[in-house]
Amino acid sequence: MLTRRLALGLVAALALGLPALAEGPLKVASYPANPPWENRTEAGTFEGFEVDIVNEIARRMGTTAQIEGYDFKALFVASASRRVDMVISSLTITNERLESQSFTQPYFTGALGVAVKEGSPIATVADLKGKVVGSIATSFPENWLKERAAEIGYADYKSYDTTANMLTDLMNGRLDAAVNDVVGLRYATTQMKGLAVPAEIVTGEKFAMMMPKGHEKLEAVNQIISDMKTDGTMAAIHEKWFGVKPAEGSLTLTPLPVPTSAD
Template sequence: MFKKLTILMLAVASFCAPAMAETYKVGVSAEPYPPFYTPDADGKWSGWEIDLMNEICTRIKAECVVTPIAWDGIIPALKTGKIDMIIGSMSITPARAKQINFSDKYYATPTGLLVAKGTKYVPTPEGIAGAIVGAQSGAVQEAYANKHYADTAGDIRIYQTLDEELQDLAAGRLDAVVGDSLAMSEFIDSAEGQACCEYKGSVIEDPEVLGHGVGAGLRKEDADLLAQVNAAIAEIRSDGTYEKISKPYFKFDIYGQ
């Protein structure tokens, strides 16, 4: 009788216990992308997008593990199951949307042109004539540079990281960098950036290439997860959490129009 009672109690306890949280591997670029995400010396990731990811995961009752992936392989990693989501400043573009689903936008940032101080270059195809231009591999800025600047620029050089581009610009090996204006802002405001370079403003809009804001990337078949993420983003936006997360990083609203 005691044995049967013990078994029954264990069964009831098991039935009543809360379900284990889902665990998701969340992909970010393996290269630091401050202020959105960057690792410390121990490999712990922090930044605005990491804070947002943690808030989303809390609201969908999931455990999320930051999983760095080389940017040009991040969509294949999602599609093959190496990661479960991308929360890594990925622009929502028509080309990418053919391969994966995107959540609702959670921020938007203009693409801009940073040039060596004292040069004449501006962010138009004619204004970039003869310049050696840097762009990041796999980023929308690479596609933009190839589409709009290839016929006029002296050369377009592709880099694995934005930091490498900026250092080559500061060292005089590039004339200009076409990049995410928010991601470049820390460098632009630094002593090094102020000494070497000048921000020339946003490029001419091209939504087909640059997209419609940044969203979380998910597999096409994960419709339920997509719905949960969208609901979490909407809550974060509506209850003041978005502003609370953003305040330590930005002095303006990065959500955009």
């Protein structure tokens, strides 16, 4: 039962247009080594494009975001089991994922990149024929590669739990090429000497936040994302992390409903 003091506080907050008392922090799962989308700092805090978005969503809901790091594969289990309210990790909306998860509207059009050691003869996807390639387990890039195994003709495929291990194997010669999100790979070239990204693969994939299927906060979160797109907040976050303004008509600026398919 509400105490008289708490009841008066709620009435006052509503009268002033302040957010009502939140039930608690938004529990957010994140792959902790995925810059510039999200990355755990040496101090243990998270930063990145999607981190700024989720923190702003929480602020507008009158609460905070409690972000925890997970292995990439574990992100889906955490959401499906409702241990978390939301997942951020440059996740692609797919019809297969929509069968067991919900997604907010997308806010970025992704693409894949091919990473190699500088000096490698690999410059295009066609050059992957007969090579050893790798990507992140259960990710969109992994599925993309496996679906095109015969077409591409690579000699072997290696699956990794972390981007760091994948790129370490690439630089040590245990991989000929790594295929992953092109934005993340290009960022990695600024941190790792001798790494190059000679090819970009246009896929039309759409990045969004994943939430447990039918989560009670899904529509509210989606509306806040729409508001952030129209009031300039999303554009400012995009420019902060990518150095350029989002293109007119892009997913970063276009309000959309909760998706029911990947199309």
